[in-house]
Amino acid sequence: MPNSAERVPTGRLWLLALAAAGIAAVVNLLIWLLAGMINIPLNVQMGGPEAPVVPLSAGPVIVMSVVPAIAGAALLWLLGRVTARPFRWFTIIAVVVLLLSLAGPLLLPVALANKLVLSLMHVVAAGVIVGILRK
Structure with a gap:
């Protein structure tokens, strides 16, 4: 965990971002596959509230x-340049963004199981990304 003299590891930040992206994508693909195996259809609206509800494919998950x-990673890099506590601000912003992002799945006109699995995928991505980028 970063100390009071927080420094963003800019030299390896993009490698951490790629690792976070890869791990988040793999874990979310596993959740997507598991949902299909236990017959929880994952449906989304691509294009806003007027768009039709369609099955979620692997591409958008990735x-x-x-x-x-x-x-x-870009946000953390920027915060590292403009604030003395970049990791603290990064975590606060990430939690706010996560909470706002949950509105998407929770407001979909789909079954509760669909909403819960999609919300889980949001939480997993956030946890993996924040956890890795804070290293």
Whole structure:
């Protein structure tokens, strides 16, 4: 855990981001596969509330695990340049973003199991990304 003289490891930050992206994607793909194996259909709305509900495929699972890892690394890099406590601010912002992101699955017009699995995937991605980037 970072100490009071927090320094963002810029030299390895992007390697950590790639590791976080890969691990988050793999774990979320495993959750996606497991949900299919136990007959929990995962459906989403791609394109907003007026879009039709469609089955979730592997591609968006990967993309929505990788993009936050890269964005998180960029945020942490920026915070490391403009604040004395980058890890603290990064964690606070990450928790707020996670809570806001849960509105997506929880507001979908789908079964409760679908909402819970999608929410779990959000929590897993956030936990992996924050945990790895804070190293």
